[in-house]
Amino acid sequence: MLKDSIGSGRNMGEISISGRDPFTGNGITVTAEDGFITAITETEYDGKTYLSAGLVDLQVNGYRGFDLNSADLTVATVSSLTRELLATGVTTFAPTLITASEPELLRGLATIAEARRSDATAFACIPFVHVEGPHISPLDGYRGAHPLEDVRPPSIAEFDRWQAACDGLVGLVTLSPHFPRSDEYISALTERGVHVSIGHTHATSSQIRAAVDAGARLSTHLGNGVALQLDRHLNPMWPQLADERLTASFIADGHHLPAEVLQAMLHAKGLHRSILVSDAVALAGMPPGRYDTPVGGQVELSADGRLSMAGARTLAGAAVPLIFCIGEAVRLTRLPLGSILPLATANPGAFAGGRGRLLPGARADLFTFQWDAQRSVLQIEQVWLAGQPERSPTSK
16 A cells, blocks of 8 residues: 655644534544644534545646646746645545657656656655556547547556666556457556556456556546447446446546536445545636647637537537536536545555545645535635645635
């Protein structure tokens, strides 16, 4: 398991924070010392502020103009992105690099590793890197926006070069198990302590089963990264929904999955085997308008967070932060906030060394928020990373 850590440059001390428990509605006080929770006690509290463990996002490509997949990625970009995400309650995230040439991936991995070494906040927030691809389906629809020319079969030798470039920081790999000997690759990564997720795949049921037998334990943004038209029975979604060994991630932004689809998939997987991810791209959090992008050409960002190809309804990526997805998931499923919140805290945190938990002994990653049940909106008040306040109550 990933050993939890705190950046060496962070100030430690004792804090006590009170708020309403999102699961019970009762008042609680969390006490923390030296960056870790020491006690949680019930308390009298008549305010409207809720207190939660920090959010965990296992799939972030960028946010507010900061692009992790840019050829010009810098340490400063990673550091700035980390702080922008903290302002939205995300205290743990997996920087996500998508399909690219090996030299491009190596540069991106090395830059993220350097940012983590040089920035105590990035060190504390980034447990590992998520590499989504390049071992995915080459077929249109399944491949999504990933460049076809860089799709290639899995290679242990290449994976070892990734790890050499980033001090072993790759901790999650999304792949399609349709490639020959995928099970051997998955077994090798699993033995190295790396999580393997199935995604962007046209694999058969037997290939998916073999991947899970070999150690794959996640499905990446299930319901997306598939062809527009599928066989009603023989398609890659059913075996992933059916296999109880797989935890599935979902993009609940109100655009990627219709309400009925999200409801059905959460019922099939069970809430304890479900995760919310933002899959946010660099344009997430930016003002509405038209933008030129290096991958999708001209795109249009609407006021409700839908990112589409300009002049069309075709999605061009996800463009809202994880905290927005929590509210949307509540709205789409009509489930209580307390049922949805673990999908963005403890559930993904289980794949990140136990982050996202409100328990004694856990790292004191916390945030307080107001909950507007009518509009299904969470409004951040304050964020703490390892017991240290990270933003003022003023909202952006």
